Amino acid sequence: GVSNYYNKLKLVLLEKQLPFREEVVYPWQRDTYWDDSPLGKIPFLRTEFGGLSESQVILEYLEDAYPRHPLLPADAFERARCRELMQHLELNGEWVARRLYKQAFFGGQVSAETQDEVRNRLPLGLRAVAARARFAPYALGDAFTAADCAAICHLMMIQLATQAVFGEDLVQQHLPEAVDYLAQMASRPSVARMLADREQALLAFQALGVPYDG
Template sequence: MLTLIGFDVSNYFNMVKLALAIKGIEYKTVILYPNQTDEYLLKSPMGKVPALETDQGVLTETNVILEYLDEAYPNSPLYPGSTFEKAKIRELVKMAELYIELPARRCHSEAFFGQKVDDLTKKEVKRALYKGIEGIARSAKFNPYLAGEQLTAADIVFLYSADLAAAVAGKLFAVDLLEMAPGAKQLMDKLNQLDDVIQIAEDRKLANIEFKKYIASLS
């Protein structure tokens, strides 16, 4: 049986968790925060989460895990279609991560934990998020999902990237980021109504209590 390592506040952990739920894959969970212990570095070379233990070994990096799950468990495909269509889904996954999730992450400390971020960083993040969401708007179909009529890995990554990025943009820049990509807000509403997404949100709320204690212990 697969074992998913990580914690329920991590958006990347939740991307894999949702993929497993959509595909109906049984798995175990080991709750663990990122760390640099020798034991964990043998599993996750950078000490990051999530990590997925399989019978063949451990996989890290969320996009790699999503692609592995789709090949190993082909039911309810997350990368459906022709070779080109699959590549377009991978393109949207990469765009959501590089141009939405990662820029916003630079301001998570101020938006969510009350730790001040310098003005230059915020200026760079604001510019990057504008460019990123505009790029998504040009690339995605929103019909109703990013790649068309079927939910794909691109929607999973967008869901758990855009929600945090939109919160950053709203709190720090007073901007409704999702309004900048017509169809994005409707897509987020649709995804957030899924039973699996609702359950993951509940799990995240509960886990956030312990996570805040963990963050406080580091300071």
Template sequence: MIRLCGFSLSNYYNKVKFALLEHEIPFIEETVLASQDDAMLAHSPLGKVPFLITEHGSLCESQAIIEYLAACYPEKQIFSRDPWEAAKEREMMLFVDVHLELTARNLYKQAFFGGTVTDATKGRVEKLLTRYIGGFRRLAQFGPYLRGDRFSVADFSGFVHLPLVGLATQQVYGRDFLVEAGIDWKSYWKAINVRPAAERVTADRKAYMEATRKA
């Protein structure tokens, strides 16, 4: 059986976990923290989570994992059967993962972990996010899902990443860049969180946070 390794506070771990739960693919969770230990690097070359352990070996990077699952379980229709729509779903995931989340990640040290980021970093990130959010707004349909009225694989990325982008900019700049661009990410998140798989991801994340506080 597939083993999903990582921890429930990681948004990329939760992206994969959401996909596995939503499509009812059997898996076992194994709590693993990011590290540079040799044992970890043997599974994930940069010491990051998530990664899968499969009968064939280890696989890291959330998007590669999603693609692997789609190929292994074609009957689950993780991506649309229509080639164009499947390509648009991949486009949306890439946009959210790379242009939005990875750019906003430069703010997390100050937004969520009690540190500070330099004014130069703040200025650079603001410039980039303003541009990227504008592009995202032109792509996303919010009908109520990212690709329109049908829940899709793209929403695995949207669900776990958009709240972090909005909250990080609110914490660091005093304003939510997504809301300023007319993106009601809270309503979008609530629309998805009614799904049983999403509820499970949210509950496990909150439980992990609570356990960490008590430790």
């Protein structure tokens, strides 16, 4: 999939060793999956009980329904820390950088005002991530967790987007320890598969020549 939220869940499924089937859908096909995703957002999960949308909801469901190979820490406070880091990665990092994607990946243009806003706000989010992440060797320390599934996908996109639009890597500038972390994680089997599949999906989407609407 192209979506980093989709790929976050793909890593969860692969790490939990759960069987799953992928289906290619596009935003303009929303009429075919309203029942699974009430706002027509991707990703969504079809289960024997019905559809689920929102990546964090799906992640929590998979943890509850399939407790083998857990990706959330057993300790209550550490679980909260894991969720906190994912929130910072998504709300204060990826959602800020997302405003660049139209220009970074899909041939559009982003206004100078938007670029300035991202350049000013994104370092704050990355500093929040730095305050909670360890990257030693994983996002929260010794064990691979759901925070890694989020960090790998979102930080990679922030790197690519800021390099494409600004000509500089804001992750390297404001979260330098994550650069080696991402390089190391790229060789993990689940991550290597996700990255290869993402590249093919992105090329296929770009070939359609459809304007990106965020």
